[in-house]
Amino acid sequence: MRRLKAVISYDGTQFSGFQVQPGERTIQAELERVLAVMHKGENIKVTASGRTDAKVHATGQTVHFDTPLTIPPEKYMKAFNVQLPKDIRVLTVEEVSTDFHARYSVSGKRYRYIWCCEPVQSPFRRYYTVETNGIVPNVNAMQEAAQAIIGTHDFSCFCAANTSVKDKVRTVASLKFEWHGQELHMIIEGNGFLYNMVRIIAGTLWEVGIGRRDITNVAHVIATMDRGQAGKTAPPQGLYLEKVFYPEVADV
Amino acid sequence: MRRLKAVISYDGTQFSGFQVQPGERTIQAELERVLAVMHKGENIKVTASGRTDAKVHATGQTVHFDTPLTIPPEKYMKAFNVQLPKDIRVLTVEEVSTDFHARYSVSGKRYRYIWCCEPVQSPFRRYYTVETNGIVPNVNAMQEAAQAIIGTHDFSCFCAANTSVKDKVRTVASLKFEWHGQELHMIIEGNGFLYNMVRIIAGTLWEVGIGRRDITNVAHVIATMDRGQAGKTAPPQGLYLEKVFYPEVADV
Known part of the structure; x- marks a missing residue:
């Protein structure tokens, strides 16, 4: 075989x-x-x-x-x-x-999450971005709040409740935001992700971006290890699994 | 009213x-x-x-x-x-x-036609571009052939047979090609377009681009005023009506 x-x-x-x-x-x-x-x-x-x-x-x-x-x-x-x-x-x-x-064999993964902040969402982007109804968030605040997420933590707070995984310690290696025109991209890389983790992080940082959650609150949320303290799970159509990393594998 | x-x-x-x-x-x-x-x-x-x-x-x-x-x-x-x-x-x-x-009141229109020349067409582009199965055409040849189209001509050769329009003289003001990554865009502007005209022009210039039709043949095709001499009607999903021009209209 x-x-x-x-x-x-x-x-x-x-x-x-x-x-x-x-x-x-x-x-x-x-x-x-x-x-x-x-x-x-x-x-x-x-x-x-x-x-x-x-x-x-x-x-x-x-x-x-x-x-x-x-x-x-x-x-x-x-x-x-x-x-x-x-x-x-x-x-x-x-x-x-x-x-x-x-x-x-996975050593890491990179995900991308995309919000469309145009006043009117392009009809061509309706299945591929999440519409913000023209709301433009404070990305500096989101990026600052993201610093609490980067690193090795027990991410129980960012894990969907219905999961059987026991060890919820993961390492987020990087988390950054980029504007592509009027679309905001969140790019997150880490050694592994819990169920719905990227979407819950996106939903939580979004709340920071629109002023509904303090920047300093995110470290507190992680410390509680309580899913109820984090933000909503952001919608699925904004999420892309972009790359899966493996240790160098020798070709056969 | x-x-x-x-x-x-x-x-x-x-x-x-x-x-x-x-x-x-x-x-x-x-x-x-x-x-x-x-x-x-x-x-x-x-x-x-x-x-x-x-x-x-x-x-x-x-x-x-x-x-x-x-x-x-x-x-x-x-x-x-x-x-x-x-x-x-x-x-x-x-x-x-x-x-x-x-x-x-229309004084002009601009259309865009998009081919995806990637070896494997992105699944996200399947409804929005025409797949070339990795074929990359000779765009210089297409652009050179397009010079015969620019200007005022009877465009009967680029008009679907089943049309009731009698006067088939139109002016193509500009016709240019642009690469956007591995996607090829044809952008055409004119004072009016016959039924299927842009798609037949795209299909004809595509044949020039892949060497199936001589550059110099296009002027001949226009002169024949014969739809049968032009290329295939390119598929609909590559076509975008991009802008409609009107003479300056005073606001009410």
Whole structure:
């Protein structure tokens, strides 16, 4: 068996998230459907770096799967892109050591969150940004509040309540804001993220940006380890899984 | 009665074009549905600068309508944007003289046509660009061929066969190409455009760009006045109506 690693991009708008769910359109189900065709009906399981929720996008999600076939990785890529729906694209496929695991080998991830602060949101951006109804936040305040998040903390306060993960200590390596025209991007990188963590951070910092929460409150929220103290979970369509980092893997 | 002029933007993906058609989702029908609500059921007709086809986009379509109501234009704009679906947005509303006519007063239009030349088309661009499967055309050749189009000509060769318009003389004021990353934009401005004219020009110049048609052939095609001599009609999702020009209109 060979192990192949693929980097994929998807428009999450019309998906019920990454993971297979009976009766739902999911990214994993589409990938496995195509693999089953390539493998004459055999089930080939796809493992991702982690799940993404309904409507959440990815420009650099990473998956692996094992195959008995010997066709070259670039032919796999072409076959995927011919047979997949156009809202999922496979950007690269490469053979990796069987020690590589799309989820367990992750050393870090980068996410992006986008708000559209135009007075009237472009119709072309309705599924790809969160509309602020023309509100322009104080980004300096958001950036200052973000300093409390950077570093290693127990992030229970930024984790959706319905999670089974026990250890909620994670390291946020960087968290910065950028304007792209009238769209505000939050770019966050870390060694791992809890369920809904990026969206809850976005929702909390947004409240700082519009003056509904003090800059100094964010350190306090982290210290309480209480989800109830943080802000709302920001909507899914603003979120992009941009890159998954792995330690250097020797090619096979 | 007051006359109001509105500039609107729409994502054409989920519309059967601008004009009302029974049983179809159209931009005109959505605008008139909202106006009927505002006018307690009265039918208010919306007139556009011209139609756009199914899947064709607009970032600056212009319309007018007459109303007996005296509510201020900016309140109209808000009411539209609250009640319209998010794939149509009203960017401006202003009161104009009743001499103004969204179609008959047009002095010019600007369209944009976008090809995505990335090796793998981004899933986020599938409804908004035309995929070239990684083919990168010779833009210098396209620009050189375009010189034959600029100016005043009988453009019968670039007009869909099923049209009732008799006078096919139009003036193309400018036609230029620009790279935006790996996306190629064709921007064309003129005093008026025949049915499918921009898409047939795009399809013809594309053939020049990939070496399937000589640069010098384009002047010949125009001279024949024969639609059969020109290239294919390029797909609708690459096309944007970007701006409609009017002679300076005195505000009321």
